[in-house]
Amino acid sequence: xxxxxxxxxxxxxxxxxxxxxxxxxxxxxxxxxxxxxxxxxxxxxxxxxxxxxxxxxxxxxxxxxxxxxxxxxx
Numbered sequence: 001x002x003x004x005x006x007x008x009x010x011x012x013x014x015x016x017x018x019x020x021x022x023x024x025x026x027x028x029x030x031x032x033x034x035x036x037x038x039x040x041x042x043x044x045x046x047x048x049x050x051x052x053x054x055x056x057x058x059x060x061x062x063x064x065x066x067x068x069x070x071x072x073x074x
Contacts, residue, residue, distance in 0.1 A: 015033070019032065
C-alpha cells in the first residue's frame with residue numbers, strides 16, 4: 001500500500017486527536033478525513049450542477065430523456 005507523509009501543525013494535531021478519541025489510528029483518521037472531504041466536495045459539485053441544470057431547459061429535457069430511458073419517468 002502506498003504511503004503518504006504529512007507535516008502537521010497544531011490545528012491538524014488537534015483534529016487528529018479528536019478523530020482518534022474513538023479508537024481510530026492516526027492512519028485511519030487521515031483516510032477518514034480525506035474520504036469524507038472528497039465526498040463533501042463531490043456533493044457540493046452535484047449541488048452546483050443541479051442548480052445549473054434547474055435553470056437550463058435543454059439540460060432538464062436531457063435529464064428527463066435519460067430518466068425515461070432508465071424507466072424512472074414516464
